[in-house]
Amino acid sequence: MPELPDVEIYKRYMDSTSLKKKIRDVHVETSKVLSGISKRSLTRKLKGKKFLSTSRRGKYLFAELGKGEFAVFHFGMTGEFRYYKNEKDEPEYSKVIFDFSNGYHLAFINPRKLGRVGIVESKEDFIGKKSLGADALSIKFDEFKKILGESRGGIKYTLMDQKKISGIGNIYSDEILFQAGIHPEMKASEISQKKQKELFNTMKRVLKTAIRNDAKPNKLPSSYLISHRGKGGKCPKCGQKLKNKKVAGRPAYFCKKKQKK
DNA sequence: AGTACCACCTGACGGC
């Protein structure tokens, strides 16, 4: 479920469990989830160090190791962290496990192996290489407005393009557009000034609301679209059957009555 | 620049 709200929750989880504890060892179940580093180097780089602090940019989570280095985590389409004590509690699908000297462990869980763990010398270089746009929670209206005005594609595509704005994925782009009453295929550049501001405020509100509710779909307000995805889902505002079609290559759900082009 | 499609992976789910 890893879009911005989910990753923010994982960040806080890491902050409350895994900071400033000496890493005694690292276990990598499969190199598939490593990015640009071997099992041996990853272990060598981490052994004896501590995760000092965390930061997030979009869907990427960074853990500071000191001397400018950072561990980088990306969860792909599935994954989470779990902090536990006993070996017998090792979570299913753990791909990388960090052993701390206090006897606890932090597992990077990643069933589909689409996530990645790596080490970078510079956070800025990493963000630069990926060309990541401003984080959706930090972006200012002026920049948001400029991005919409310069985009030639549909608004759903624009919101999900990590190079423009980072952090929004398929689920939350649908949610934001639903709450803002904008059709996902509407041209980003054709959104009125008034609607731009409304969309901007809605984006911030939806993301913050999700975070406040631990990014758990069942804890979100009943007026949210998220739990109504799937066949036969109905609009929580008007009761009409939701439209389902591919938009920008991803399965989109929206209400034709409440979301106009 | 934007879209469409494939790949990467594997679990979950519906249909039969």
Next chain:
DNA sequence: TGCCGTCAGGTGGTAC
């Protein structure tokens, strides 16, 4: 119960 096709909250590459 079990097999099979399809789908899934992301990213990256290619071709158009």
